[in-house]
Amino acid sequence: MRTPKWKIKGITDEFSECGCCGRRGLKRTVALMPLDADGNEDGTAEDVAYYGTSCAAAALGWTQASVTDSARAAQAERGLRDAYARRMISIYAPLELAPARDQARAYFSRNRNVRTPDLNATEEVARLLDRARATLSDTTTGPARPSRIEDFRRYLVIFTSDERIYRTVEVPQDEEERQQQAANARRRADQIRGSVVVVAALDEESAGDVAYSDPVTRAWNQKAWEASHA
Incomplete structure (x- = not known):
């Protein structure tokens, strides 16, 4: 089966011009991330193309209805990731100011089942915050969201x-x-x-x-x- 060249990342009203045919005044466009030969994402938000649904359907070999449904589903998933990121930042960002012992007490109080001898709570807090901030700073289908x-x-x-x-x-x-x-x-x-x-x-x-x-x-x-x- 032919490897697809694009992955749908969502749908947005931030871009009203189709990056394929040049049509303007669109109510929304589909965000398409290029893929490499192995089907992996091959770029960042700057490499995303914004197509109208008809051009996106042609590029993917899908129906317009399938493109619209997939784009809306991808956008909904982004909303869930954003919500999780906001929770992680609201909980853990203030702990960056705390000493390591307080970070450990807070982290393990919330994650009682993940305690292992080699797990460093300070590193886990930093990792969670890095991922959350990256999620909210992603501009694929809209501007960066508040994260400080x-x-x-x-x-x-x-x-x-x-x-x-x-x-x-x-x-x-x-x-x-x-x-x-x-x-x-x-x-x-x-x-x-x-x-x-x-x-x-x-x-x-x-x-x-x-x-x-x-x-x-x-x-x-x-x-x-x-x-x-x-």
Whole structure:
């Protein structure tokens, strides 16, 4: 069977001109990564071609419907990878400021089943962060996404009495609104016999992960937020 020359990486509205036929004003284009003779990706985001669906179908030998379905599926997978990367950065980026013992305590608290004699928690944290930042800096189907501690936002998380998340809301910047939100949250937590935690994260979903983390992770999360907003 003939080895394909392209791999669909997603679909984007960042490029409105077909890189094959030159047609302009397209609502979206398909991102195509070139492949080598063995079918492996042969390039970076700068080497990606952006084709209209009809040209992409011709290049791949597929139907337009198959191209569209595959492009949407690839874009959805990217969304999942981005979400995972945001969680890893929200949890582990503040720990880069921590000593090795705190990094180990936090890492193994979250990964209890991976402890081995030769596993170095500091190296694992660095590896996770490198991969997460690479994911969010990829520009194949859109601009780079926020990935720095400076991009974190504060979230207020209300827990129920059985330690389930009841509600997560972004903390407003206005001081009066912030105080009112905190008072309302404490009142609601008292009503459900729960608790309130404030954490910093890249998004709401990641905030939940940070709120569920061990005390060491949350302590460095707070320190990182304060350091980045000093």
